Amino acid sequence: MTTVRFSSRPEMEPLGSERSIYSYPIAGKPLYHHMLERWLDLNSNLRIAVDDPLILTDQNIMADIVRFGDVVTTLAMNEDDGTHEPLFLKRDGASLELRYPWHLLNVLDEIADEFEEYIAPDADIEDGVEFGGKVIIESGVKIMSRARLKGNIYLGAGTIIGNSAMLRGNVSMGPNSVVGLSGEVKNSLMLERSLVGPMTTMHESICEEDCFIGGTTRVSNYRLDNRNVDVLVNGESIDTGRLQFGTILAAGVRFGGACLILPGRKIGRECEIGPHVVVTKNLPARKRIILRQNLAISDL
DSSP, rough: EEEEOOOOOGGGTTTSSSGGGGGOEEETEEEHHHHHHHHHHSSEEEEEEEEHHHHTOOOHHHHHHHHGGGGEEEOOOOOSSSSSSSEEEEESSSSOOOOOOOHHHHHHHHHHHTTOOOOOHHHTOOOEEEEEOEEOOOOTTOOOOTOOOEEEEOOOTEEOTTTTTTEEEEEETTTOOEOOOOOESSEEEEOOTTTEOOTOOOSSSSEOOOOOOOTEEEEEOBBBOOOOOOETTEEEEEOOOOOBEEEOOOOTEOOOOOOETTTTTOOOOOOOETTTTOSOBOOOOSEEOOOOOOOOOOOO
């Protein structure tokens, strides 16, 4: 019997503070669902050890997990007892690590590569929309004219893609999200009800639910010294292994217009960042950041 353990992941902060990281919806299904399906493909007899408190206290998730195998909530095992830390299995038999937030983008790449194209009958796709890649477009999605979807793209129910917007690479957007006029989302995972404003860029980033990124805000994803982007985790600088990586936004973050986020910055839950702020450091949860300026006004 193979045992898969779902443990809490403190290194994932600021994500997963009020919902388990394993419940993250990716392309319409929670992460744990994708993981267990792949484990079952290789192991018909599966035991699932759960000690993530955010799963244990969610009756709906627990009821769903039981369908995949025997579930135990406490388990003391040695490393040689067949227990596997949460890894995302690849079809070639290798596995993807699930420790830091940017690892979710590797998982998205693996899932998106297997997309089977689907467009809901009631999706509203205006004339002039360009497609290139495999798309999954759920019920009630509206895509306005001249938008371009160039990659493996998942759009959750009720999502709106504005005129001339660009989605490229591997993208998963949760239900009722919005990309405004000429906005761009690239290689990113966004959860439900998040809004990318007009002419805003979101590149190689992770965004929890209910975020608002105001118009012309830019997520920078590349260092000028051509080194991998690093992220500060518990006071330690961690190399992401990625030449391009943007930002990590916890739930409910709100940006005013024309902000700039430097690569690898984390922004905690429900922060409010005023217009024109340059985010140069990680921001803890529930903070308000406002740019103060002095204007010199004189007669001509």
